Amino acid sequence: KGHQPLEGRHVLITAGPTWEAIDPVRYIANRSSGKQGFAIAAAAAALGAKVSLVAGPVALKTPKGVDRIDVESAADMSQAVKDAMPADVAIMVAAVADWRPKEYRDEKMKKRGSAPPALVLTENPDILTNVGASDKRPTLVVGFAAETEDVLENAKRKRKRKAADWIIANDVSGDVMGGDENRVHIVSDEGVESLEQMPKIEVAMALLERIADKLTMPEAA
Ligand code: C5P
Numbered sequence: 581k582g583h584q585p586l587e588g589r590h591v592l593i594t595a596g597p598t599w600e601a602i603d604p605v606r607y608i609a610n611r612s613s614g615k616q617g618f619a620i621a622a623a624a625a626a627l628g629a630k631v632s633l634v635a636g637p638v639a640l641k642t643p644k645g646v647d648r649i650d651v652e653s654a655a656d657m658s659q660a661v662k663d664a665m666p667a668d669v670a671i672m673v674a675a676v677a678d679w680r681p682k683e684y685r686d687e688k689m690k691k692r693g694s695a696p697p698a699l700v701l702t703e704n705p706d707i708l709t710n711v712g713a714s715d716k717r718p719t720l721v722v723g724f725a726a727e728t729e730d731v732l733e734n735a736k737r738k739r740k741r742k743a744a745d746w747i748i749a750n751d752v753s754g755d756v757m758g759g760d761e762n763r764v765h766i767v768s769d770e771g772v773e774s775l776e777q778m779p780k781i782e783v784a785m786a787l788l789e790r791i792a793d794k795l796t797m798p799e800a801a
Pocket of ligand 1: 594672675676678706708722723724738
């Protein structure tokens with residue numbers, strides 16, 4: 581087989597939700613099927629990359645040629661991402677829970693009395709921001725922004741705030757969550773490129789082709 585566009589490149593991807601345990605039987609989480617992240621991992625492998633896929637709890641098969649690291653919480657995901665570095669490209673697709681319960685109860689909390697327990701939350705690490713600020717920063721850092729309103733404005737702000745090179749904005753006000761299609765806008769320092777709605781695997785291929793082009797441009801490492 582001939583030369584592949586991402587041959588010799590390490591692509592690090594997060595996908596799926598995180599689960600933040602309250603007690604042995606309960607957790608809080610974000611809604612995420614992991615489908616878009618897994619499609620991106622499959623596309624990166626198909627283009628010849630070495631792929632590390634850090635996956636939260638999802639019911640999906642590991643794509644061919646992908647090195648999968650299963651995690652549950654945001655803290656575990658953060659550590660797994662650090663362990664998998666360095667990488668040429670980071671694509672953070674996971675729907676990481678912003679907060680976790682401040683305290684984990686070793687025993688199942690009981691329904692007793694009248695008042696439900698107060699859940700005290702604390703902030704999780706922002707994995708995308710930490711990768712962008714890392715001294716081993718990948719050449720290209722890509723984040724996702726799932727928004728229900730002001731999709732592009734929020735994505736542009738997020739790109740700056742999180743020190744990401746690209747933010748892939750997707751409008752999740754429709755039935756994107758758990759569905760097989762997605763409509764995305766690629767927000768970079770060059771502006772916005774809006775793609776048609778298409779299957780998630782085609783979104784993944786379109787994105788990875790652009791990433792391969794970017795990496796082979798003269799000013800890239
Ligand atoms: O701020 P928001 O959660 O919308 O940002 C989404 C982007 O940031 C996604 O790329 C997501 O994977 C990443 N993220 C992260 N760690 C967090 C929260 C979000 O990596 N704790």
